[in-house]
Amino acid sequence: MATQILTRPEQDQGVEQKIQQVRKLYADAPEMAKKALENALPSLISQAADAQASGSESAGRIGIRQGRVSELTLITPFAPGGAQRLRTVLGLLNGNFSGGTKVGTLHNMRFVFLDNDTKLLFAMAYDGQWDPYIEDFATKIPDEMDIIFSAAEGWPGIRSPKVKDWIVEHQIPAEGWYVAHPELTVAETGRLKRTGKAVDEFLDKVG
Amino acid sequence: MAAQAQTGAEQDQSIEKEIEQFRELFSDAPELGKKALENAIQVLKSQASNPPPPVESAGRIGARLGKVSELTIIVPLAPGGAKRLRAFLRLLGGNLSQGADKVGTLHTMRFVFFDNDTRLLFATAFDGDWDTYIDDFVAKIPDYLDIIDSAWDGWPGIRSPGAKDYLAKHQITAEGWYVAYPDLTVAEIKRLQRIGKAVDEFLDKVA
Numbered sequence: 107m108a109t110q111i112l113t114r115p116e117q118d119q120g121v122e123q124k125i126q127q128v129r130k131l132y133a134d135a136p137e138m139a140k141k142a143l144e145n146a147l148p149s150l151i152s153q154a155a156d157a158q159a160s161g162s163e164s165a166g167r168i169g170i171r172q173g174r175v176s177e178l179t180l181i182t183p184f185a186p187g188g189a190q191r192l193r194t195v196l197g198l199l200n201g202n203f204s205g206g207t208k209v210g211t212l213h214n215m216r217f218v219f220l221d222n223d224t225k226l227l228f229a230m231a232y233d234g235q236w237d238p239y240i241e242d243f244a245t246k247i248p249d250e251m252d253i254i255f256s257a258a259e260g261w262p263g264i265r266s267p268k269v270k271d272w273i274v275e276h277q278i279p280a281e282g283w284y285v286a287h288p289e290l291t292v293a294e295t296g297r298l299k300r301t302g303k304a305v306d307e308f309l310d311k312v313g
Numbered sequence: 314m315a316a317q318a319q320t321g322a323e324q325d326q327s328i329e330k331e332i333e334q335f336r337e338l339f340s341d342a343p344e345l346g347k348k349a350l351e352n353a354i355q356v357l358k359s360q361a362s363n364p365p366p367p368v369e370s371a372g373r374i375g376a377r378l379g380k381v382s383e384l385t386i387i388v389p390l391a392p393g394g395a396k397r398l399r400a401f402l403r404l405l406g407g408n409l410s411q412g413a414d415k416v417g418t419l420h421t422m423r424f425v426f427f428d429n430d431t432r433l434l435f436a437t438a439f440d441g442d443w444d445t446y447i448d449d450f451v452a453k454i455p456d457y458l459d460i461i462d463s464a465w466d467g468w469p470g471i472r473s474p475g476a477k478d479y480l481a482k483h484q485i486t487a488e489g490w491y492v493a494y495p496d497l498t499v500a501e502i503k504r505l506q507r508i509g510k511a512v513d514e515f516l517d518k519v520a
Binding site: 121124125127128131132134135136138139141142143145146149150152153154156157161162170172175177179181185186187188190191192193194195196198199200201202203204205206207212213214215216217218219220227229231248249250251252253256257261263278279280281282283284285286287290292295296297298299301302305 | 331334335338339341342343345346348349350352353356357360361364365366367368376378381383385387393396397398399400401402403404405406407408409410411412413414419420421422423424425426427434436438455456457458459460463464468470472485486487488489490491492493494497499502503504505506508509512
């Protein structure tokens, strides 16, 4: 990142300037927000300096990433009858789309129906870069993808060469993205779980 | 679940019926949706007869899978709110880790502006019950919440008795919710990380 080559005083100046900007913007905020900003200021200054060194990065073509974990947020109008179809599919699966496990890089995923069932919000947390991730979906669960997304208006089909462009068109990159364990991929967490279990068994044997 | 009390034959019959309903529902789906359904029907059948753990309620509102819940809030932004919140998030490099880490039960969190900066999507994955989680936010990072939420139209302030009602009113429960490790809380992952590290060090010493 470009900011990493800034010298320390330059960096502090950048933070100082940004803080002033934020303060100015909050001058016309509700009173409680102004007060909260002043309360939080000392900690904000140190965070802002850290953020210059380790802020969110790009997840590739679109979306942002914290460490190894990226976000994908998509809002699309439903096709006619699409909301009803998708609700039935999700109902059959008890709301738990466990096919996601096959992808192997998916941390969490939600389907939310918006604006009187006219729009679908689809949001995921996943590992790594956008392009290989979308390709994983296409190779590992193509039919599941078509069953779900044929509920969306204009879905070209997961096997279509236009599918990536369709996703990009409906994806909205987040402005803020927090991950509790940004260094842990799904696979790495799986490995830690196995290690934890082995240690417990080992200790049982010793004890 | 009622299905568990059924005999195997009854269960097969009811799944058969459900699949038929599906086919009917998908008869007016786009061609690729219909085709995908036929391709996936065996998988759907086996999932329906051996369903994954169901999504349950996170308490007052929201869905939960195992120990991990979802919160999805969509709010209209107050005048000037988008500009203020954007500046605040950028100051922190889009990363709210110092504040969010303090909550201790937060897996992921995103802020997404949409509809030309008139609406905000705030979505989190968190451990356990809704009320406890909101109380944690209030107790641990009240100032952050007021800085952020003052951008939301009608936000009463985190210390207001109306704060929870406001949040519940704008929250939309997800229809589908998937979590890679539903049995792992943020604290449990942290513990596994420490075990993993200790095991690595132990093995280094042995070698």
